[in-house]
Amino acid sequence: MSEQRERISGELPGFEDMQQGDLKSIAEASEALGVTQRTLRFYEDKGLIQPGRVGSMRVYSRREMGRMQLILRGKRLGFSIREIGEFLSLYDHDPDQVVQAQRMLDATQERLAELRHQREAIDQTISELESIEKMSRQHLARKDK
Amino acid sequence: MSEQRERISGELPGFEDMQQGDLKSIAEASEALGVTQRTLRFYEDKGLIQPGRVGSMRVYSRREMGRMQLILRGKRLGFSIREIGEFLSLYDHDPDQVVQAQRMLDATQERLAELRHQREAIDQTISELESIEKMSRQHLARKDK
DNA sequence: CTGTGACCTGACGTATACGTCAAGCACGGT
DNA sequence: ACCGTGCTTGACGTATACGTCAGGTCACAG
Structure with missing residues (x-):
């Protein structure tokens, strides 16, 4: 073994x-x-x-x-594998990680912006779905009586 | 034309x-x-x-x-195209849309659950990234002096 | 000698929602 | 007759992150 x-x-x-x-x-x-x-x-x-x-x-x-x-x-x-690969490669060829930290900071901010945007989109979608949910329930309630 | x-x-x-x-x-x-x-x-x-x-x-x-x-x-x-296809097909073969509304309601709830879950995940990811952001800034600040 | 287990290298398969050719027909205008 | 335009139907390409074989090596147990 x-x-x-x-x-x-x-x-x-x-x-x-x-x-x-x-x-x-x-x-x-x-x-x-x-x-x-x-x-x-x-x-x-x-x-x-x-x-x-x-x-x-x-x-x-x-x-x-x-x-x-x-x-x-x-x-x-x-992050995608490609991005992660870039970070690691910077990490390797950048002794005191200045370039690396900067790049990381940039990527982090980009990603944060994406995520905040996604969050908004999700919130919107959620409320739209909630209203559809209500309408479906009403429709069912009417047919049910 | x-x-x-x-x-x-x-x-x-x-x-x-x-x-x-x-x-x-x-x-x-x-x-x-x-x-x-x-x-x-x-x-x-x-x-x-x-x-x-x-x-x-x-x-x-x-x-x-x-x-x-x-x-x-x-x-x-x-919703995926396949799901949408199902809704439409139900819509077609279901005169007063009872089955359809029920199915729609189910799908809506599933999707809502997914989205709420995703939103939590995003919130977590956001805070994790924010902490990384801070650390990167500190790292850069130290190297900068 | 053969089986067994862990490992190896390709290489094709998966899911999604189309994009991007390629080749061909039917039409009216010149 | 020829051209350009709009439409048609395949059919292969794209991106991502692996999953899933197939076929083969190697070392040791029996």
Whole structure:
């Protein structure tokens, strides 16, 4: 069951990460993150994460797990994978995160504007639906007597 | 420009609709409704409308225009084309609209529940983003001094 | 030697609501 | 006769975020 992990750990002479105890197989990673393995491979394909390899097997270090948390958070906030990819790439190539924070701020504001707009639209739709609801009830009440 | 319409009207001995003056070509209909011709053909394909034909050309009577208004309203309210199709079909085969009103009421409530749920989610997302916004500003302010 | 389990890489499928050709007919005008 | 216009019917393309095979490798258990 954990043979493969032991094999993995055993074959790591000095992996660049700090703690080898945090290394996970794709099964463990997906389990821990609550996403499917397909999702992990998909994000890798899109360049959002770059798990290490031991032979052909993917190895997820704490770094990748952290990035995944950020990615999932971004998703919850409604950013597209492409946008999230941009943030992460800025994050990587921007030591003190100035550009990154600025870009993030911009995106955040845009998204906020979208959301506030959506909220208004939803409120309008809700009241329109409520009036339709009333009318339906009246219609039914009339036919019912 | 309006030659074809005249031809159409001329060839209508006793079209079942009341007013021939309301008959529209697909171009006029799409113009009046603010949708593309493709959209009209698409809805027809899906069975939402059944414009008449003069030869092979589609003819939109007041009835179809009315249905289109309903369809567009349904869309604005967030119902899928399939759902709208169901409403319309009930509307057609249900003389005093009892079943129809009931079904509509159900769908309306479902949709309302969805929307209220969405609104909550949006509110949460908004506050989360607002906090990120603050943090980004602080980060930038620190780097700026 | 063969089975089993975990992993791998393509690559096509899904849902929605149309957009965007492509190819062709019928019409009146020049 | 030829052209431009409006209309017709397919049929494939688009975007998003994966799901779902198919087919194959690898290591170890029996």
